[in-house]
Amino acid sequence: MEKVHFFACFLYESMLGRSATETTENINRASAERGASRKTVQQWFTKFACGDASLEEKKVVEGILKVDHHKTKEMGNCLPSLFGFSRQHDETPMRRSRSSENAMSFTNPAMMQTSSSYVNQLYQHNVIRQRQAEERGKEIDEAKKNRIRGLLDQIPADVFRGDMASTECAICMIDFEPGERIRFLPCMHSFHQECVDEWLLKSFTCPSCLEPVDSTILSSLTAHNMQSLHQITSSSPSTSSSAKH
Amino acid sequence: MFTLSAHFPPVFAHVHFCRMASQLPRRIIKETQRLLADPVPGISANPDESNARYFHVMIAGPDDSPFAGGVFKLELFLPEEYPMAAPKVRFMTKIYHPNIDKLGRICLDILKDKWSPALQIRTVLLSIQALLSAPNPEDPLATDVAEQWKTNEAEAIKTAKQWTLSYAQA
Numbered sequence: 001m002e003k004v005h006f007f008a009c010f011l012y013e014s015m016l017g018r019s020a021t022e023t024t025e026n027i028n029r030a031s032a033e034r035g036a037s038r039k040t041v042q043q044w045f046t047k048f049a050c051g052d053a054s055l056e057e058k059k060v061v062e063g064i065l066k067v068d069h070h071k072t073k074e075m076g077n078c079l080p081s082l083f084g085f086s087r088q089h090d091e092t093p094m095r096r097s098r099s100s101e102n103a104m105s106f107t108n109p110a111m112m113q114t115s116s117s118y119v120n121q122l123y124q125h126n127v128i129r130q131r132q133a134e135e136r137g138k139e140i141d142e143a144k145k146n147r148i149r150g151l152l153d154q155i156p157a158d159v160f161r162g163d164m165a166s167t168e169c170a171i172c173m174i175d176f177e178p179g180e181r182i183r184f185l186p187c188m189h190s191f192h193q194e195c196v197d198e199w200l201l202k203s204f205t206c207p208s209c210l211e212p213v214d215s216t217i218l219s220s221l222t223a224h225n226m227q228s229l230h231q232i233t234s235s236s237p238s239t240s241s242s243a244k245h
Numbered sequence: 246m247f248t249l250s251a252h253f254p255p256v257f258a259h260v261h262f263c264r265m266a267s268q269l270p271r272r273i274i275k276e277t278q279r280l281l282a283d284p285v286p287g288i289s290a291n292p293d294e295s296n297a298r299y300f301h302v303m304i305a306g307p308d309d310s311p312f313a314g315g316v317f318k319l320e321l322f323l324p325e326e327y328p329m330a331a332p333k334v335r336f337m338t339k340i341y342h343p344n345i346d347k348l349g350r351i352c353l354d355i356l357k358d359k360w361s362p363a364l365q366i367r368t369v370l371l372s373i374q375a376l377l378s379a380p381n382p383e384d385p386l387a388t389d390v391a392e393q394w395k396t397n398e399a400e401a402i403k404t405a406k407q408w409t410l411s412y413a414q415a
Contacts, residue, residue: 170363171328173272198329199362207363 005119006036007055010044012122020045030118145201152200157181157193164190170208171195187211269297273323276366288370290321298323302334302370306413307378311405312340315413319349319373321366331360332369339412341405343382343391351376352386 006027013023020042027036160176168175169182169192176182181193189208191199196207204213277297280290287307293299302319306312318337324330334356336349344352355364355372385391394401 171272172270173275195362202329203361205361207361210359210361 004055007044008119008122010036010041011048011053011055012118012125014045014048015125148201149197152197155183157183158190166190169195171199185211185213270327272328273297280366285367285371285374288374290366290370298327300366303415304370304374304377306409307374310378311402312342312377312409312413315409316415317377317413321369323366328362328364331356331364332366334369334373339408341390341401341408342377343380343385343387343394344376346387350386352384 009027010023013026018026021038023045024036024038024041027041158181160178160180160182162178164176166176166189170189171191172195174192176190176192182190183193183196184190185196185206187206187209189206191207199207200213205211206213277292284290287305289303290300291302293301300321300323302321304317304319306315306317315338317340320335320337322333324333334351336345336351338349340349346352351373353372353376355361355369380394382391382394390401393404
């Protein structure tokens, strides 16, 4: 086994939440050629606990300087949460690795085919972790959009009448038709509700003048407009909700 | 100064344009029609024969700039999200300008964080034309060019003129 294979084992074991002592025992049981000292394992664990999951040897030394040795043991126990993993007990027993002469890379799955199944497993765990992180990111994004969408749905839009000044929506460049739902922004620029709401999901600024759009102003302004224009009947809450999809 | 019709006869453009129109958002159709009918002086923009979202653009170097007398070729692409996202624009002609790098990428706020869906192909191209008239070495993309522009403007302008003569002749 190459040195880096050992380091990969350390990372894997730490991700499973094992202690440095357990890891040393596991690795020495699995590896026939060369053992690992408990001290080395502990050093690596310290580095991982600092949040550095890279497998570069020189970083280990730097990592140790930053952290007290006494704390290493306790840190070993909180590792699963640090790495976003729940403790899996021993359902994935340490496998005897078939040694590989090839240098390996953790980012290249093609190289993995020749390396041990143990390292394969590690790679898969890494991939799963990355995917989970990506999905979480998407969910947060989607949640934010949904929140804005909900907010926009609360704000009633106006209905275009033939005598209104503007004629064309600056976003879709199509002329307003009487009865179409339009939204006035605080700067008094108007757009199709559908068009401007899509933009407001990305940025709370007016497309025409880049004035920031404050949602409270937006709602009060529209309400004021409706009153002053005696439009309450045409834009009452019941009609606006029924007109929505 | 050239006109759009000289580069691309309107009838020819129209035929190709109609064929592709079905999948296109109406805004892109409208913008293209207006660009063809009422071109910006010193700028031509023609949709590609096979892709109506891809435009071949020519900008004449403004008279008051070191790029005067040059004709600069650009490509403009309207991404799927357009107009919610900015068009992608790039210089194809080599140009010595602090805000345009070796690859032709342009440092212009409206193409990045200041994009708004009320902007159009026309306004984007006008902004690029204005950028040729007013290089801004304080916000550089080509750092070496910007450095030269700041330390020795006369020399930078001379180089820009030379490049215009060498690379930007129609």
